[in-house]
Amino acid sequence: MTTTDWLWVLHPALAVVLVYPLLGLVLRLAQQTRQRRVQKLKLPPSVGGEHVDFGRWLAAAVVGIELLAMVVVISTKQPSALTPGRSGLLLLVLAGTVAALVALWRAKEAIYRASFALLCWAGVIGLGLQPEVWRLSDNPLDPAFWQSHFWGGMGLTGLMLFSVAARPEILRQLRWRRLHITANVIAALIFVAQGISGPRDLLEIPLSWQKSVVYACDFTNKVCPPPAPAPAPQP
Template identity: 85%
Template structure:
């Protein structure tokens, strides 16, 4: 495997090593928080705070691995076609997206939290819509759109950012807690779908040295050209 191949493995590796273990802890703490609040279970009073804190780290991890995946694809797929001006603009968008995420963590007023969450999400979407980033479909009326690992990740990122932005309201108001629960049930389903669509897409990504042969195939008809005959041995 080349360096490029290892970079392409970085996103799924971080998802397995970092994101999904965090998800398990967040879900466990969410269950304990609800048991303590609703069922009056004798659990430590810190479970709610730990759930919220780890939830923020989970949201940051989701944004981070998505940005890493997009950056790797853009910089390695066709680097010769990436002009200096466009590269600089994309770097500015990337920096702005990261800055918006940091500002979201630090903001206290609701309007700022909502604004920075939207800016961060918009940055992820804008970077992801670059032509180098492969997507099954961009048409919501196409069934392939709903099977897309990319768009599933975008939806998941939005739900995670919403939970971070609405944290104070979730702590104070019942209707926000109910909305938070509904949003995170959907997020859990999306995490499950991402765990399926991610390996599916990995199966379709060849190693660098395999790409010329694989991309010569006719994907619509599922036919590949016959291999070239072996070279004749040199005459003594």
């Protein structure tokens, strides 16, 4: 594997090592928080605060590995397409997305929280829609769209940012709490789907030195050109 190949492995590696363990912890704390509130079980009062804190870290981790994946793909897939002007614009979008995430953590007023969450999500989607980032389909009417690892990640990012932005309302109002539970159930299902579609997509990405041969295949008819004949042995 070359350095480029190792960079492409960072996104799935961090998902396995960081994101999914955090997800398990957040789900367990969510269950304990609900048991303490609804079933009146004698659990430590700190479980609610820990659920909120680890949920924020989970959202940040999801956004972070999304950005990492897109930076790696855009910068390594076709470097010749990155003109100075385009590179500068993409770096501004990246910096603005990170700044919006940091501001979301610190914002108190509802309008600011909603604005920064939308700005962060828009930045992630904007970087993801670059031509270097591969997607099964961009048409919601196409079944491949709903099987896309990319669009699953975009939806998951939006749900994570919503949970962070609506935290005060979730704590105070029952209807927001129910909406939060519904969003988290959907997010958990998407996490499962991402765990399936991610390895599926990895099978379709050849190593850098194999790409010229693999991409010469006809993916529609599942046919590859015959291999070149071996060189004749020297006398």
